[in-house]
Amino acid sequence: MSRLTQPPVLDGDDINAASLNDRFAQFTQSGTLDSFNARDAAFDLPQFKTGAGRPITPEMATTTIGYNLWKHSAYNTYTGQSTGAAPYVVQDGTPATTVLSLGAAGWTINPDEHLLRVYWDLSVRPRWEGTKPWNGGALYFTLPQSGGGTVNVFSGYGCWAFWLQWDITSNGLTNFVNVPSQLDFNTVVTGTRGGNALSACSSTSVVQNALEYGDLIDNGEFTSTPVDTPVGWTSVDGAWFYAPTPSSVTVYGLRVVFSGPFGAHNAGGVNYLVRNDSVASTARLDTQAGTLQAMYMRVK
């Protein structure tokens, strides 16, 4: 609380009105309640600043993304993409892209001070056209069949991938780029197929795009045709956070983008999420609505 920065009056000190008034004036506080006065935890909730500049989470924002019609009676449908394609952006019913604007001034995230946290979800339905089209891609395992022969079974890696882009140029929101440590799956990994090492998928979330399993497997051998089950409407969500280093970054907007179909690949000790161009034209993704939320908080 209040402090005296001058020593007490001692014998032999020159005592006059000016020096005494100076000392006395130290007690006349002009409303300076600073971090010294504000001791650890000495507050009640009404004393916390509200609105912009809050002490723990200075800013928060949320928006609905996608086609906001929860009956699922109408939705957007997207066809699979091949290497080189720009990802789809989550769209509303217009369809127009849906983004989260962080205001004209954006949010400035400082190193060793702030943490940007982004959470999102989206209602989706992955599906395929045709019969087991994934067998035309690198999306299956070949397994032994009872009585001889083999059977191809969806490996479970097949998926659509969703990731985050941000605009750190202006609130015009026309300069979206992938967030740090997130690439666009267009670097050729094997043959002509593009993909990312898993370490270059910092904001990626996936949703499996087929379900296939064996019925009455007998000691590792298939005894019947693999069973397919539609994935149906499901959800995909993401949780991403970012602490800038070594410089501050001002973020003006965020959006969720997606592409597919992807599968697994490994080479040289590196695991990749790669495109499956040969079957892309038969993959479909229906999308509905979700939310995209962001906040930045102080870390100390």
Added chain:
Amino acid sequence: MTKKWTQSQVREGRSVSPDLFNQELRAQQSSITTLDRTQLPGSFVDEARLKDYALHQVWFDERVGSGEQTNEVDTGVPAAAWESSTIQTSRGGWRTLVETTLTGFKGGSLFVEWSANVYVNNIFSYGRNDGRPGTPNYMGMRILVNGVNIGERRGGGYHQQCRIFGSQLMPPGNLSLVLQWRDAEQSQDAASTTSSGDRMPFAHLWNNRWLAIARYR
């Protein structure tokens, strides 16, 4: 606020001694140090008026290593798969992905969240010999703080994003944070290799990140 003399006001021509003034100053100091939180104005606690770690503290790892679990990495899998956990490498039980210390915890509420993409192989869930409904696989995930389980979920059963979180009141002092995963044991009917002899991948976690927030009061 302007303070008033309370002990003996300075007047012209009065004799004074050091104690006279010290008495007054002490009295005023005492008065001011009784200014408590109920007297503080509303909405005055902002960033500038807070000491670091006064109210809260955050620890995080945006990406645990490369983001992937490295507890079990089998290189004998097919090319169209990930080097990951197989029947041949599986140790079973809980595997520790993260073990770290939350330094400087002052006592209060602790929130921890952990998110990842998980891959779980469910091709062999319905075996002839293990009986229906079979042995569906899941990716169990749990959060331990000082050895106390504050969040555990059965987790994903496919190739999908998962996030678990938990919170707990904890005593002051450095805290031990441990994140662990455990895939369901495989069916006795599960194939351990493909027909060409490559090892069958069963479980993997990638894009792992965690965040811990302490709230002090």
